[in-house]
Amino acid sequence: MPALDHTGARVTSWHVAADGEPINPSTPTLVSLAHLIGMNKAVAGVLLESDADLDQAGARLANLTIAGVKFTTFKDGRPFSIARLLRTRHGFTGDLRAYGPFIPDQGAFLVRCGFSSFEVVDGFDEAALRKNIAHFSYNYQHPLSVTASIVALRQANAARP
Amino acid sequence: MAKASSSRQAITANRLRDGAVVYLAVDGNWSENLAQAATAPDGDALKKLFDRAAQSARQNLIVDPVAIAVDDVDQTAPVSFREKIRLRGPSVRPDLARI
Amino acid sequence: MYAYDTYDQTFVDQRAAEFRTQVARRLSGELTEEQFRPLRLLNGLYLQLHAYMLRVAIPYGTLSSRQLQALADIADKYDRGYGHFTTRQNIQFNWIKLEEAPDILADLAVVEMHAIQTSGNVIRNVTADHFAGVILGEADDPRITCEIIRQWSTLHPEFSFLPRKFKIAVTGSLVDRAAIRFHDIGIRIRKAADASLVHDIYIGGGMGRTPFVAPLVKANLSKAGLLSYLEAVLRVYNRYGRRDNIYKARIKILVDALGVDEFARQVEAEWMHTKLEGADLPEAEEQRIRAFFAGPAYETGLPATPIETPDLRETGFADWCKTSVFPHRVPGYAVVTISLKPIGGIPGDATSQQMRAIADLAEAYSRHEIRVTHEQNLVLPYVRQIDLPVLWRKLACEKLATANVGLVSDIIACPGLDYCSLANARSIPIAQRISERFAELQQQHDIGPLKIKISGCINACGHHHAGHIGILGVDRKGEEFYQIMLGGTGDETAAIGELVGPGFSSNTVVDAVETIVKTFLDLRQPGEVFLNAVRRLGLAPFKERLYARS
Ligand code: SF4
Numbered sequence: 001m002p003a004l005d006h007t008g009a010r011v012t013s014w015h016v017a018a019d020g021e022p023i024n025p026s027t028p029t030l031v032s033l034a035h036l037i038g039m040n041k042a043v044a045g046v047l048l049e050s051d052a053d054l055d056q057a058g059a060r061l062a063n064l065t066i067a068g069v070k071f072t073t074f075k076d077g078r079p080f081s082i083a084r085l086l087r088t089r090h091g092f093t094g095d096l097r098a099y100g101p102f103i104p105d106q107g108a109f110l111v112r113c114g115f116s117s118f119e120v121v122d123g124f125d126e127a128a129l130r131k132n133i134a135h136f137s138y139n140y141q142h143p144l145s146v147t148a149s150i151v152a153l154r155q156a157n158a159a160r161p
Numbered sequence: 162m163a164k165a166s167s168s169r170q171a172i173t174a175n176r177l178r179d180g181a182v183v184y185l186a187v188d189g190n191w192s193e194n195l196a197q198a199a200t201a202p203d204g205d206a207l208k209k210l211f212d213r214a215a216q217s218a219r220q221n222l223i224v225d226p227v228a229i230a231v232d233d234v235d236q237t238a239p240v241s242f243r244e245k246i247r248l249r250g251p252s253v254r255p256d257l258a259r260i
Numbered sequence: 261m262y263a264y265d266t267y268d269q270t271f272v273d274q275r276a277a278e279f280r281t282q283v284a285r286r287l288s289g290e291l292t293e294e295q296f297r298p299l300r301l302l303n304g305l306y307l308q309l310h311a312y313m314l315r316v317a318i319p320y321g322t323l324s325s326r327q328l329q330a331l332a333d334i335a336d337k338y339d340r341g342y343g344h345f346t347t348r349q350n351i352q353f354n355w356i357k358l359e360e361a362p363d364i365l366a367d368l369a370v371v372e373m374h375a376i377q378t379s380g381n382v383i384r385n386v387t388a389d390h391f392a393g394v395i396l397g398e399a400d401d402p403r404i405t406c407e408i409i410r411q412w413s414t415l416h417p418e419f420s421f422l423p424r425k426f427k428i429a430v431t432g433s434l435v436d437r438a439a440i441r442f443h444d445i446g447i448r449i450r451k452a453a454d455a456s457l458v459h460d461i462y463i464g465g466g467m468g469r470t471p472f473v474a475p476l477v478k479a480n481l482s483k484a485g486l487l488s489y490l491e492a493v494l495r496v497y498n499r500y501g502r503r504d505n506i507y508k509a510r511i512k513i514l515v516d517a518l519g520v521d522e523f524a525r526q527v528e529a530e531w532m533h534t535k536l537e538g539a540d541l542p543e544a545e546e547q548r549i550r551a552f553f554a555g556p557a558y559e560t561g562l563p564a565t566p567i568e569t570p571d572l573r574e575t576g577f578a579d580w581c582k583t584s585v586f587p588h589r590v591p592g593y594a595v596v597t598i599s600l601k602p603i604g605g606i607p608g609d610a611t612s613q614q615m616r617a618i619a620d621l622a623e624a625y626s627r628h629e630i631r632v633t634h635e636q637n638l639v640l641p642y643v644r645q646i647d648l649p650v651l652w653r654k655l656a657c658e659k660l661a662t663a664n665v666g667l668v669s670d671i672i673a674c675p676g677l678d679y680c681s682l683a684n685a686r687s688i689p690i691a692q693r694i695s696e697r698f699a700e701l702q703q704q705h706d707i708g709p710l711k712i713k714i715s716g717c718i719n720a721c722g723h724h725h726a727g728h729i730g731i732l733g734v735d736r737k738g739e740e741f742y743q744i745m746l747g748g749t750g751d752e753t754a755a756i757g758e759l760v761g762p763g764f765s766s767n768t769v770v771d772a773v774e775t776i777v778k779t780f781l782d783l784r785q786p787g788e789v790f791l792n793a794v795r796r797l798g799l800a801p802f803k804e805r806l807y808a809r810s
Contacts, residue, residue: 051499075298075381077421081498084418088537105282105299112417128285136274138267140411142538150267150411151545158544178287179357180311221289224307241738243677246686247309251354251678253606253688257340 003097004118006111008130013119014066014097016047030068033057047099050078054085062091068119071100080113087114087144104128108136114144167230167240170207171198172214173247174223182247182259183223185214191223193259195248196237201228261322261629262407262552264372271414272369275376279303280362287359302382302420304375305361308681312356314364315378320388320406320430321349321632325619328630330371332615338364343615345600345608347672347723348427349387349632350378354679376414381422383413383494389431389438390633393555394641396589399451401553402430402438405459405486408541408549412487419494423501424509426494427466439634439750441465441474442726444511445493457483463493463523464515467720471756472512475520477527483546485531487539492530496523556627556642562592563646577652579663579701585648588641594648596626596640597633598655599662599670603699604692607673608636617658625651634723635672635711637665667704668712668777669695672723676716676733677740683716685733685740685766690714693770698777707777710790711749726750728791729776730757731769742769746776746802747794761803772806779805 003013014028019035023043030047031039037056045066046057052069054061061067067086069079079098086092097117098110107129110118118129138150148156172185183191184198192198201207207228214226230240239245250258264272279299286296300306304315316331323331331351335343338360339353346352356364368374378385386406393401409428413419419426429443440446446462459481465474481489493511502508515523586595598618601607610618622630622640625647631639643651655661664670671694674680676687691714698704713727717734724730730745741763748757764772777790779802784793794802 075421076503077381077419078499080418080421081495084495089533103295106421109415109417109420125290131281135278136271136415138271139417140271140414141416143417150271151541153267154265154545154548155542158548175307175311177293178359180307182310218293221287224293242740243309243683246677250310251688252686253678253692 001122002120002124002126004120004126004129006116006133008126008133011117014045014068016068028066030066036060045094048082048086050076050082052082054082054090057090059091061086062093064092065094066097067092067094068097068099069115071098071102074101074103074106080109083110083113083115084144105132107132108139112139112141112143167233169200169202169231169233169236170210170228171195171200171231171239172210172226173198173229173244174214174218174226177221177224185210185217185226189213191217195231195239198231198236200231200236261324262319262403262549268411269369269372272372272374272376275303275374275415276362276365276369279365283358283362298380300358300361301379302377303361303365304378305356305358306379306681308354308679309677310679311354312358312361313679314353314356314361314375315346315348316351316353316368316373316375317378317385318350318373318632319410320386320392320403321390321634322388322392322403323630323632324371325623325628325630327371327373328615328619328622330367330373332612332619334364334367335612335615337367341613342609342611344606344675345610345632345636345638347634347636347674347721348378348385349390349634350385351632352675354675379425380420381424381426382420383409383416383422383426383428386410386413387427387429387438387443387634389433389436390631390639391437391586391595391641392432392631393553394588394590394593394595395433396587397434398432398589400432400449400457401555402432402447402449404546404550404553405430405447405449407552408487408546409490412490412539412541416494419498422494422498423503424506424511426497426511434752436750436752436754437633439723439726439754441754442467442471442723442750443474445490446474452480459483459486461489461493464512464520465754466510466512467723467725468510469507469718470512471720471725472516473754473756474512475515477515477520477524484540484543485535487541488534488537489527489531491534491537491539492527495530495534496526500526558590558593559644560592562644564591576661576663576701577649579705580652580661581648582705583663583665583667584661588643592645594643594645596643596648596651597665598638598640598660599665600637600660601664601670601695602659602662603664603669603695605695606688607671607691610638614658614660617654618660621651621654635670637670663701664695664704666709666711668698668707668710669704670711671695672711672713672727674715674722676714676722680716682719683733684718684735685716685742687714687716687722687731687733690731690733690742690766690769694773697770697774707781708789710777712773713748723750724748725756726754727757728794729773731773734763736763740766742766744769744772744776744806746799747791749791758799760799761807775805776802 047068186192186197232238429438430447432449448460461478462474463477626640627642671691673687673691677683714731715722715724745757
């Protein structure tokens with residue numbers, strides 16, 4: 001299964017460890033939230049379900065370098081909230097990857113909520129994903145991604161002499 | 162009121178590109194005219210029609226194919242009220258009626 | 261009214277362009293119907309009984325003459341010469357071809373319109389009091405708040421895949437013309453004791469299978485904290501709203517299950533964080549948006565009443581003034597409601613010719629502005645009183661001067677089984693027959709204010725729960741049947757109508773409505789209006805007359 005970064009370029013997939021499986025520190029690996037909480041060793045990352053209770057993990061999330069959030073269906077939008085919470089409230093600054101059956105037409109929403117890479121199935125329309133991410137020049141909301149919001153641009157223009 | 166009796170079924174759908182109400186015709190094409198529809202007297206025949214409809218859906222000709230009961234006597238009349246309206250057009254706009 | 265800047269315009273143009281590529285991908289087979297359906301729904305395109313239906317957003321029901329003209333052109337060019345104004349203050353076109361839908365969105369973009377978020381599990385078009393900005397005693401023009409919410413909610417990255425659709429309504433008045441307590445979020449803007457603007461936030465109202473009148477969840481929310489508070493509400497809903505059952509997925513079920521206090525506590529806890537995350541609008545941006553709603557420069561010293569000429573007195577002008585003309589906050593002006601409910605007509609439908617006529621009249625007599633009401637009528641908000649007679653004559657020429665606004669024949673009806681693929685029964689013919697039964701205008705005036713609202717299925721697009729007389733179409737063994745509810749209202753005394761008893765066939769439902777009205781006329785106290793009589797009498801006398809053995 002390929003993985004893509006937020007520009008749509010191919011990157012390596014991460015290993016998803018079953019609970020209890022020994023972790024190889026040299027392989028980027030995700031474990032479940034329950035597993036993470038039970039472990040006292042440092043681990044690379046966590047794979048969160050869409051109903052994850054992030055508060056359970058305390059301060060540990062901030063120290064992770066990779067994390068994933070899993071969609072159950074593309075219509076279930078909870079991962080968007082989880083991603084924003086990870087970024088804004090739990091101090092996660094690493095690579096955040098979307099898992100599960102999200103669709104290419106959600107690309108920009110994912111990036112704007114803080115996802116930085118995507119685990120996709122074979123046959124996934126990568127071109128459509130790239131297009132979607134790059135499509136809009138402007139957005140209204142305060143963003144997590146790099147582009148300024150329309151509100152911020154208006155402010156900046158008004159401030160110009 | 163005596164209910165129309167029905168033992169035959171036809172397949173209807175909406176055409177993908179314009180949404181028009183269409184029926185699977187005897188020649189395998191999709192017609193806006195229920196009189197040209199292929200009707201199935203039993204489950205096996207209906208399944209064959211459905212297979213053809215599913216193929217048309219995969220070919221992006223139509224969407225949402227469903228079987229509808231048609232009147233035994235007048236095979237150009239659907240039994241359900243909803244299908245009558247689909248066939249004729251909105252009851253409140255006779256000026257726009259299809260038939 | 262609000263005018264797009266280059267950012268708004270680029271955004272809407274790009275949205276239309278995006279949909280063009282999505283439609284092309286669908287027509288070529290790159291996208292399956294299953295993949296395409298949610299994309300077309302996010303652009304307001306449904307597949308109905310006879311064709312595709314496009315629902316065009318009319319943000320908070322405000323239109324310019326130019327926009328209404330463009331809608332008329334779309335009706336002629338891509339549809340069959342008419343459109344249907346809905347209870348969401350939107351317009352629907354019923355005969356759309358998928359292959360032409362991208363062209364329509366492009367045409368709409370030219371006049372600063374779109375179909376974004378008129379469908380799907382997203383924050384829908386925000387609705388407002390249709391008398392916003394022109395009515396006496398308003399704390400603030402609610403459309404300023406609506407426009408702020410419109411921009412904030414447009415393609416919101418976090419809230420575009422909610423458990424279910426999400427509807428917000430705003431009023432700036434104590435009199436509620438926007439049915440705020442039947443919305444997922446209802447907002448009332450008030451002036452606080454220190455004259456600052458505050459918002460009372462009602463959450464968890466709605467109709468459908470399980471109707472609720474929204475409770476007050478947050479009082480006195482300062483204007484500056486509105487968006488971060490909404491963000492907190494939506495986040496709690498997005499995370500914890502039910503997704504296992506479509507009938508239990510609206511926020512009203514979550515509020516009810518948690519209880520108002522616990523729900524409010526969770527939102528408050530979330531708000532402590534979202535406040536700090538930058539969603540709130542900078543004051544300067546609020547001022548920029550506010551400036552668009554300052555209203556026109558009014559003339560001063562205008563005569564306060566229309567000049568009555570003898571011919572006017574005889575021809576029904578006075579009746580029309582009584583029902584269609586409302587006081588304006590500026591002396592010498594009036595607010596005019598145009599009835600889209602001619603006797604025997606289709607509620608909310610307007611032909612392209614009528615749309616053009618109204619656009620022209622708005623141009624001449626109402627500063628190019630038109631409002632759409634959730635009761636499926638149109639409003640001219642800035643009419644000089646001295647222009648009323650000529651306006652009335654011109655409206656009458658287009659069959660747009662029916663003097664029935666607020667009366668028994670001013671019926672809300674959803675499209676029902678004549679158009680809608682979800683319907684169980686027809687709505688429109690029932691409305692037509694009721695209005696014909698009460699065609700006699702003097703009789704209507706005698707009956708007084710009475711709101712009949714009809715839905716063709718439990719989705720309640722026709723607001724039947726909030727009708728003084730509510731009618732719900734159901735399917736009974738393949739036949740159309742109608743349940744009747746009494747005592748509902750969407751105003752500031754919001755209440756859900758109560759089922760009066762077993763349903764009626766389509767042959768008997770109009771008689772039943774007449775029986776209810778006659779019962780009211782027999783039992784009312786002097787000056788009493790229908791809703792108050794039902795509240796005083798209860799259902800018993802109505803039941804007695806309706807179900808008496810003959
Ligand atoms: S209430 Fe039902 S029948 Fe009427 S428009 Fe809504 S979904 Fe269709």
